[in-house]
Amino acid sequence: MRPSASLLSIYFYALLSSGTSSSGDDRRWLVALVDLVELDYVDHCEQRATATWNELIGSSKGLSTKLERDKAFGIFSRQQTSEVKRGLTGYTLASNDDVLRRKVKLLLQPGDTLLETEQWIRLVTFGDTALHRLRFATNYDCGNNRNCTLRELQSSLARQQDEEKLMSMKKSWEQNLPNMNEYLEQILPLLRNASKENNYDTVEEYWDFLVEYEGAILKARELWDNIKPLYIKLHKYVSLRLKGADAVGKPLPVHLLKSLNGDDWSNIIESLLPQHPAVYQKVHANLQLKDLGGINAFKTAVNLIQELGLGELEADLWTDSIFNSTCPPILLDWCKPNKVRVVSCKDVSFVNYVEAHEAAMKIKYKEIAALHSNNTYILREAPRYSATFEAIPGFFSLLALNPHALSRTGLFPLDIFSYNANHHRLVLQLITALRDLPKLNFYLAADEWRLKVLMGSIPYSKIASSWREFRKDFSLLETSDVDLLGDPYILFNKPFIGKFMGLILKYQIYHSFAEELISDESDLVQYVSENNERISDTMMQGFGRVWPEMVNDLLATRENGLEYTGLTDYYRLLDDYLDKQLDPPKDASDDYVEPITEPIPEENEIIEFSEVNTEPTVKKGGTHEDLLSNVIDTGFNDLLSKLDAETSTVGVLEIKNPVHSGDQSKDTKEASYNTYWWIGIAVALAIIIILIAIIARKRHNHRKQLERQRRENSHA
Ligand SMILES: *[C@@H]1O[C@H](CO)[C@@H](O)[C@H](O)[C@H]1NC(C)=O
Ligand SMILES: *[C@@H]1O[C@H](CO)[C@@H](O)[C@H](O)[C@H]1NC(C)=O
Ligand SMILES: *[C@@H]1O[C@H](CO)[C@@H](O)[C@H](O)[C@H]1NC(C)=O
Ligand SMILES: *[C@@H]1O[C@H](CO)[C@@H](O)[C@H](O)[C@H]1NC(C)=O
Numbered sequence: 001m002r003p004s005a006s007l008l009s010i011y012f013y014a015l016l017s018s019g020t021s022s023s024g025d026d027r028r029w030l031v032a033l034v035d036l037v038e039l040d041y042v043d044h045c046e047q048r049a050t051a052t053w054n055e056l057i058g059s060s061k062g063l064s065t066k067l068e069r070d071k072a073f074g075i076f077s078r079q080q081t082s083e084v085k086r087g088l089t090g091y092t093l094a095s096n097d098d099v100l101r102r103k104v105k106l107l108l109q110p111g112d113t114l115l116e117t118e119q120w121i122r123l124v125t126f127g128d129t130a131l132h133r134l135r136f137a138t139n140y141d142c143g144n145n146r147n148c149t150l151r152e153l154q155s156s157l158a159r160q161q162d163e164e165k166l167m168s169m170k171k172s173w174e175q176n177l178p179n180m181n182e183y184l185e186q187i188l189p190l191l192r193n194a195s196k197e198n199n200y201d202t203v204e205e206y207w208d209f210l211v212e213y214e215g216a217i218l219k220a221r222e223l224w225d226n227i228k229p230l231y232i233k234l235h236k237y238v239s240l241r242l243k244g245a246d247a248v249g250k251p252l253p254v255h256l257l258k259s260l261n262g263d264d265w266s267n268i269i270e271s272l273l274p275q276h277p278a279v280y281q282k283v284h285a286n287l288q289l290k291d292l293g294g295i296n297a298f299k300t301a302v303n304l305i306q307e308l309g310l311g312e313l314e315a316d317l318w319t320d321s322i323f324n325s326t327c328p329p330i331l332l333d334w335c336k337p338n339k340v341r342v343v344s345c346k347d348v349s350f351v352n353y354v355e356a357h358e359a360a361m362k363i364k365y366k367e368i369a370a371l372h373s374n375n376t377y378i379l380r381e382a383p384r385y386s387a388t389f390e391a392i393p394g395f396f397s398l399l400a401l402n403p404h405a406l407s408r409t410g411l412f413p414l415d416i417f418s419y420n421a422n423h424h425r426l427v428l429q430l431i432t433a434l435r436d437l438p439k440l441n442f443y444l445a446a447d448e449w450r451l452k453v454l455m456g457s458i459p460y461s462k463i464a465s466s467w468r469e470f471r472k473d474f475s476l477l478e479t480s481d482v483d484l485l486g487d488p489y490i491l492f493n494k495p496f497i498g499k500f501m502g503l504i505l506k507y508q509i510y511h512s513f514a515e516e517l518i519s520d521e522s523d524l525v526q527y528v529s530e531n532n533e534r535i536s537d538t539m540m541q542g543f544g545r546v547w548p549e550m551v552n553d554l555l556a557t558r559e560n561g562l563e564y565t566g567l568t569d570y571y572r573l574l575d576d577y578l579d580k581q582l583d584p585p586k587d588a589s590d591d592y593v594e595p596i597t598e599p600i601p602e603e604n605e606i607i608e609f610s611e612v613n614t615e616p617t618v619k620k621g622g623t624h625e626d627l628l629s630n631v632i633d634t635g636f637n638d639l640l641s642k643l644d645a646e647t648s649t650v651g652v653l654e655i656k657n658p659v660h661s662g663d664q665s666k667d668t669k670e671a672s673y674n675t676y677w678w679i680g681i682a683v684a685l686a687i688i689i690i691l692i693a694i695i696a697r698k699r700h701n702h703r704k705q706l707e708r709q710r711r712e713n714s715h716a
Helices: 002-018 023-056 062-088 098-108 117-135 149-161 163-174 180-185 189-195 205-213 216-243 266-272 276-287 294-307 317-318 350-369 387-400 403-408 414-419 423-456 460-475 495-516 525-531 533-541 547-557 565-570 572-582 607-618 624-643 651-657 665-671 674-716
Strands: 330-333 340-343
Touching: 023 062, 023 098, 023 117, 023 266, 023 330, 062 098, 062 117, 062 665, 117 149, 117 180, 117 189, 149 163, 180 460, 189 423, 205 216, 205 387, 205 423, 205 495, 216 266, 216 423, 216 495, 216 565, 216 572, 266 423, 276 350, 276 423, 294 317, 294 350, 294 387, 294 403, 294 525, 317 340, 330 350, 340 350, 350 423, 350 533, 387 495, 387 525, 387 533, 387 547, 403 414, 403 423, 414 423, 423 460, 423 495, 423 572, 460 624, 495 525, 495 547, 495 565, 533 547, 565 572
Parallel strands: none
Antiparallel strands: 330 340
């Protein structure tokens, strides 16, 4: 990069010294200046990315080099801003010179890097140090009297059932968070100064400017008002299932949601499944069986990207990335076309599968933006928060859970899906809702609370505990005073509002394609691939235009901007289901149709087990059969956790069951005699469980039949 930069500076100074000042030359002069500034930015980006990478992989000097680079970046960025400002004096940009105008604007108002040097250094030191500590601490409590790492904490949290242990896990995480007083006194107020440096009076206006949407926070409030009823219903349903009818409507402690700060409730899905959770259990089991975590999840995502006709990802990604660290995935960008790496985890789960899809699509987004000739550094890496950059990858992850995509990936066969399509859709909606609705709420809560604190509308004595209070009212969650300090957006004073709007827009994109489909059964993925120019055109633009201007083209509508209806339409089935659960109609008939011919179990398939896992929770009364199956159920789980602590119930059985497995020979060879003994017991128990399930199923069907007869009689 250096040689070309110096070449350009020669060109630049030649122009400068030639002394001519016609307006064409003025423009050329400005363009050369902007090019030069951008090249220097690329240099900085490269060095920062390398330093960040070394920090992420735990190199010995990682953190100190990263701090150095990040500090230098602020100083550099301030300098460049004044260079461009000087370059502009005496020159007015032509009104039709859009691209140059855009570049100049982005360079003149780079956001937080305009802070005075001491303040910028304070900000990055706080954030970098805090994230480093969270990432590399080994004193987390995993509930088994042993200190553990963040990755182990994440997976233990997902599996732990004991309330006390969940609580102490969360506490151990909180001990590694930075100091709340320091944050409130030294870091958060920097936002006021950053606003001033960028010529805004209030932080709210500054954030509107960073997300490039006028009245963004106001709009978000309006959108949320219309989504809140669904959130409340989901919350009530979760309370009902986790704690019973008395808890409905009261704040839920986040550790019961197996979450550290309540922004994602996915870990409790198994407690919430409706009566026929086949699609969840089958997909979950197949994800384990096919080991679709880590690099495999990314490879599956790339297959889908190719199906959409958007091409592959750069090959270097696979060799240079790390897939056995922590989730959610972190993308690292060297700001050169096509040098992006990812740090992700290898754990297999629904959420990680979805997040791998989003991350892969974000990389694709960057690649497509970079390929487009006009996208120089500042138009790719603008210090702005674009909702389209969140929404398109989010939309893509929704496509990954589309029935046709699930079928092609071998996760759930289409013909079985079609048999109870709406019921299966409902289950999938529940899965995505547990991730997206709490996130929407958290994003807005965090932004609103920060604005409130900054406006001084909370009495000083109450500030320290005000986050907890705010979450209780706004989110109906019981959190701690400090748990938001685990999020990088909080640590670096970034607004969530762009992510909030991205989540809204993601469902609008989905809706815009889905409503053009001829029938609900058509292949949405194929349809999107045939009409992918809406998406690829948007991605090509990068930050060349502000994102709200692109929304209409992206959605192919005349509607103006963001609407909550995309989201509420998407969750219609879930909404109905929640209504019925919270206020059961007297004549509750189940629209699930039992398959006429039981599908022939595929290799390793264990439909019966899934029934057992859920039936006991549905059954009422305390017959000895229920007791027995519960006892077996828990004993069985203990056994399974002995077999393999890493994977969850359904998956383990499928993977470790040597009776059916043909391609697992390596595993079984390595298994000890002890394991065989346990497997023997497992098979015996499994047979007992199947028998019980069949009996329970018969009783259940019989009861249903009786009810049906009774209904028919009463109608007659
Ligand atoms: C974990 O580490 C902390 C100190 O880092 C120590 O106080 C605590 O006793 C350890 N816990 C266990 C279970 O080893
Ligand atoms: C904001 O800037 C003012 C003036 O430069 C300074 O006195 C104040 O300490 C800054 N705020 C913070 C939180 O550093
Ligand atoms: C992750 O994988 C790399 C090789 O790809 C290996 O060197 C490293 O030890 C692994 N780390 C962990 C924590 O398993
Ligand atoms: C941007 O690209 C288009 C075609 O791709 C070209 O016509 C236009 O001149 C370019 N603008 C700039 C400023 O490079």
